[in-house]
Amino acid sequence: MKIGIIGPADRAMAWESHLRPHRSVSEVIITSRLKDIGDVDACLLLDDSEERLARLLKAVKQGYHCFLVSELPTNRDQVEKVYHAAEESNVLLQFSHWPTLAPASKWMSKKVVKPSLVQVIREINHTEYYDSDHNFDYYWIDELAFCLRWINGAVHHIDLKTVSFKGEHLYMLHLFLRFDSGATANIYINAASAESNHHRVAADNNYMLDCNVREQSVRLAEQKNYQKRLYINKQTFDASKSAELASLEFLKSIQLNRPTIYNGYHLVELTKTIEKVKKRLSRA
Incomplete structure (x- = not known):
């Protein structure tokens, strides 16, 4: 396969190093513009700009399998346009949702394929939060995407509690989701933690x-042979391998013509749920 990488040269070269070792990759073309990519089978679009979905849509319409490496886009109308265009063009989409793509997460999802309960606790040191490039929404949306992808079902009930001062900036959120399957997810975000x-x-x-x-460590607890005692196994993972493994997942999906690990359907479902949560936030 010929793979194109569209984006800044320094980032593109880093991603090229993840693609080159794979036997299925015959050539990697690096460019800053889609129109210069030439005859390729798939492309990685390294784009954090506000125009990333418009650029992704152009690449999809030209028939390229696409991996968008960026913060998850959440504009529902634009996401649905890209998703439907990919379906019509019979091309694969992958998005870089790192909580799903991380080695620890992938190992966990193989052990527990259909969780009945997911709970996320994310407490952020208040100084780190102020110095971060991300706003409060980024943190809960990232965890919401993680829960929706893993449980992989329809949400039929949402409960929400927040803490904000003078009705402006959020500092704490507790989001409860119940799915049609009976599974539940709790997401707790605190951006004012010590x-x-x-x-x-x-x-x-x-x-x-x-x-x-x-x-990036996981404690696995299981009960063996109907004994009361729990057996604990701890695994540690290398988070620096996430980009390499994400590249491999993308290439395998193309070779096997199977849906990618985090694809357009998952992103559409996320944007629908975000809208429901934001409606609740507007009334909170």
Whole structure:
């Protein structure tokens, strides 16, 4: 396959290093503009601009399988346009939702395929929060996308509690989701914490998983042979491998003609749920 990378040269070269080792890749073309990409089978679009969905739509309409490496876009109308265009053009889409693509998350999703419960606790040191490039919405949307992708079902009930001062900036959010399957998800975000803490917990009838996201370690608890005692196994993962593994997932999806790990359908469902949550926020 010939793969094009569209974006700044320094970032493009880093991604090229992830693609080159794969036997399925015969050539990598780096350019800053879509019109210069030439005859390729797929492209990586490295774009954090406000125009990234418009550029992605152009690439899709030209028939390229696309991997958009950026913060998740959340404009529902534009996301749906890209999704439907990809379906019509029979091309694959992948989006860089790193909580889903991280090695720890992928390992967890293989152990617990259909969680009955997911709980996310993300406490952000208030100084780190002020210095961050992200606003409050980024944090809860990122975790919402993670829960929706893993549970992979329709949401039929949303409950929401927030803390804000003078009705302006949010500092704390507790979001509860109940799915048609009976599964539930709790998301707690605190942007005024003394210390940073980030855990994702999930369970089904066989396992309990507790991921320390900052350390990229997972504690797996299971009960064996009907004994009361829980057996604990700890796994540690290398978060720096996320981009490499994401590239491999994208290439495998093209070769096997199967949906990507985080695709247009997942993003459309996310934008629908974001709209529901924001309606609740406007009344909070």
